[in-house]
Amino acid sequence: MLDPLYPLKFCPLYEQQPWAGNLLAEFLSNTPEQPSPPPGTAAAWAILDEAERSTPVANGPLQGMTLSEAVRRYAAALVGYRHSQGQPFPVCLRLVDVGAPQPLLVHPTNPFSDDALTFLPNTKFWYSVNSRPGAWVIAGIRSGVTRLEVLARLHSPEMDRVLEVFPAAPGDAFLIPRGRIHSLGTGALLWELQERPAVPLRIAAFRPEDQVSRREAQAGLSVVQFQDRQLSRISHEAGKGLQTRRVPLVHHCPQFIVDELRLFDHLFDRTTGESCHLLALIRGTVEIHTGAGVETLQQGAVACIPARLGDYRMYTLTDTATILRVIPQKMR
Numbered sequence: 234m235l236d237p238l239y240p241l242k243f244c245p246l247y248e249q250q251p252w253a254g255n256l257l258a259e260f261l262s263n264t265p266e267q268p269s270p271p272p273g274t275a276a277a278w279a280i281l282d283e284a285e286r287s288t289p290v291a292n293g294p295l296q297g298m299t300l301s302e303a304v305r306r307y308a309a310a311l312v313g314y315r316h317s318q319g320q321p322f323p324v325c326l327r328l329v330d331v332g333a334p335q336p337l338l339v340h341p342t343n344p345f346s347d348d349a350l351t352f353l354p355n356t357k358f359w360y361s362v363n364s365r366p367g368a369w370v371i372a373g374i375r376s377g378v379t380r381l382e383v384l385a386r387l388h389s390p391e392m393d394r395v396l397e398v399f400p401a402a403p404g405d406a407f408l409i410p411r412g413r414i415h416s417l418g419t420g421a422l423l424w425e426l427q428e429r430p431a432v433p434l435r436i437a438a439f440r441p442e443d444q445v446s447r448r449e450a451q452a453g454l455s456v457v458q459f460q461d462r463q464l465s466r467i468s469h470e471a472g473k474g475l476q477t478r479r480v481p482l483v484h485h486c487p488q489f490i491v492d493e494l495r496l497f498d499h500l501f502d503r504t505t506g507e508s509c510h511l512l513a514l515i516r517g518t519v520e521i522h523t524g525a526g527v528e529t530l531q532q533g534a535v536a537c538i539p540a541r542l543g544d545y546r547m548y549t550l551t552d553t554a555t556i557l558r559v560i561p562q563k564m565r
Contacts, residue, residue, distance in 0.1 A: 239525035250275035254332030282322035341456035365420025368401035372465030404469030412458030517554025
């Protein structure tokens with residue numbers, strides 16, 4: 234048993250890709266816990282627990298231990314009493330910096346096998362942190378568009394007439410359930426929450442170097458939920474209130490609950506043993522006060538409040554601070 238329980242912070246794992254943008258380095262604080270990413274970094278994994286890679290703890294008695302090992306040793310206390318021993322952490326979280334348009338993607342609603350590959354279900358949530366002019370998000374099929382219209386325009390310049398295309402406006406959020414077509418355009422910087430780090434199926438591409446074969450596209454289209462026409466976009470609430478408040482973003486998703494916390498002074502919260510809380514700092518600097526002491530969280534960092542920790546308070550050290558609070562719901 235880990236005693237006392239305390240908020241765990243993590244060292245990010247950087248992922249290099251040829252499509253990386255140039256917004257991530259501007260966003261991350263250049264501190265020992267949040268060093269500037271190396272050139273070509275397309276993603277900074279803040280929470281990741283898989284066999285090959287796992288984010289290391291950055292603070293406290295568990296410093297240097299990977300998230301995988303911490304979950305293995307302290308599953309109930311850290312993740313929640315419903316978490317099954319031997320299973321990985323129930324969600325993963327990363328910052329994605331898009332420097333080139335991504336292919337049209339989809340995750341299946343159930344495990345799907347194609348040749349030797351198995352594609353697993355995956356629900357995503359995007360929160361736009363920053364963007365360049367013209368950056369966009371594709372999330373779903375337009376209302377009133379038929380399946381035949383989608384198939385007819387999928388590989389044409391008129392593709393945007395059948396898909397839901399939104400500007401990647403900072404503060405806007407998007408829920409991407411299983412089976413929903415999605416993509417990101419050049420110049421978007423987002424927090425991406427997933428139920429697992431699953432490889433998606435590709436349906437179509439915007440760049441010649443991302444060419445998608447007919448077989449791959451057909452496999453992707455076979456798992457698209459064409460009857461799903463719910464709106465993905467969660468518009469930014471642009472109220473001018475100067476009081477600390479909690480703004481609900483996702484509250485009816487089986488995988489996770491997401492709230493935006495807007496701090497002008499402080500906010501009290503607690504875990505009850507059922508699930509941990511993840512706090513991803515969008516902007517500002519905050520202190521997290523618990524019975525074990527005080528931890529400082531800077532822009533771009535993430536803290537995990539253990540399920541059995543109980544009461545904690547967040548105080549902003551800047552004029553304002555914005556936090557994404559994630560509560561995993563479906564334990565693997």
